[in-house]
Amino acid sequence: MKKNKLYIGAALALLAIASCKPSLDEYTPSAGSVNFSKYVAIGNSLTAGYADGGLYLEGQKVAYPNLIAEQLKQVGGGEFKSPFFSEDQANGSGYITLTALVNGQPITAQVTDKLAYRSASPKLLTKYTDPINNLGVPGMRMDLSMVAGMGSPAGNMYFERLLPDADAKKTYFTYSTTQNHTFFSFALGNNDALGWATNGGVVNINPTTNQPDPTTVLTETAQFTAILNGYVQALTQGDRKGVLATIPDVTATPYFTTVTxxxxxxxxxxxxxxxxxxxxxxxxxxxxxxxxxxxxxxxxxxxxxxxxxxxxxxxxxxxxxxxxLDESEVTTVQTRINEYNAAIKAAANSKGLALADVHEFLNNVKDGVRINGLAVSAKYITGNAFSLDGIHLTPIGNALMANIFISAINSKYGSKIPQVDVAKYRGVKLPDTVTK
Structure with a gap:
């Protein structure tokens, strides 16, 4: 009996010790207060997965909304469809690839096989008119989203690809706000400043019509704000939730910082x-x-x-x-972007929406940071975040972008959406051999 008491006493002591051990809370994914069953992503080239100067299948697959949607599956997210190019047309619009580094200088080449054009003049891509969730359209702007005919052969070929011929006059605003979604991400407006900036602050004039090229105009803040507020009003009908993204500082990209x-x-x-x-x-x-x-x-x-x-x-x-982009033009575009972002933040606050502050994040990484041990900066080719066109993202960049959105959603709605594992993705694809 005495021996049994000793055994029982020892067992109780071990149990007491075990119960005092520190424990880590398990991370259990949850949706919080949001219905993620039908997530749609509204935006431009960054949303579509455009990279290396073109839209192609590999880039589409790692577009940040696709990465977000994969994580949302753990908290009730449904199927997320994208207008992927087929394998036999995987190179889409064509893109540039890095073939060599000679004395530290990149040598690039244009990929011209397995393209997805159905017409050369005007350039038109193979149609994809099935229902989709990733609504990103390269080249789309806030102002142009209200223009009828952008989905026609004379308009934006990436938008034209998504519309049946009978809907060619439909505006992107109407198209993107009538998808019967339960949750949305909104990252439109970057091109309203970027088109002007990448053209050196010059507005191109059509010599035939003597009219400005709308893709090179710097959108007025009042117009930007009015359209933005219209979007937010339409997208939040029925108390639907979403996340808005701020617009990055264009001068934080390699397109403007590489050539000195x-x-x-x-x-x-x-x-x-x-x-x-x-x-x-x-x-x-x-x-x-x-x-x-x-x-x-x-x-x-x-x-x-x-x-x-x-x-x-x-x-x-x-x-x-x-x-x-001279000093005066830099001031002009940065001021305008700050005005756009003030409008975006106000719109998010007015409807209680999450805010993904892409502007702040990219400014922080401009000079270089380490994220989960990974070096990220705005350096061309070696900075990991930006693709060969100096504007759009690498797969690593898309994974980082997805996590900005996920963090914002979790913070605002009490969700527990797991972060994307950035280590699974690559930066710029280097050539097999490097010439020195």
């Missing part, structure tokens, strides 16, 4: 054995020397313009305005 004054002068001096110290640029107020506050666009380095017949090297032959 020092690099341009270094290359031209090495080639000409010269000693040029300045670059002359044409601005809206006249010709002047460039400074470190001016941003040369990414495509300048491959365009063969700078230094050609002295272009940019002499005051009398300045570099054209379209090749540089």
């Amino acid at each position: 004054k020092a690099a341009l002068l270094g290359a031209v001096n090495a080639a000409s054995k010269g000693n040029f110290q300045d670059i002359f640029i044409k601005t809206k107020t006249g010709v002047r020397k460039s400074t470190d506050k001016d941003y040369f666009i990414l495509t300048l380095s491959s365009a063969g313009v700078f230094g050609q017949n002295g272009t940019g090297l002499y005051e009398g032959i300045p570099l054209d305005d379209k090749w540089v």
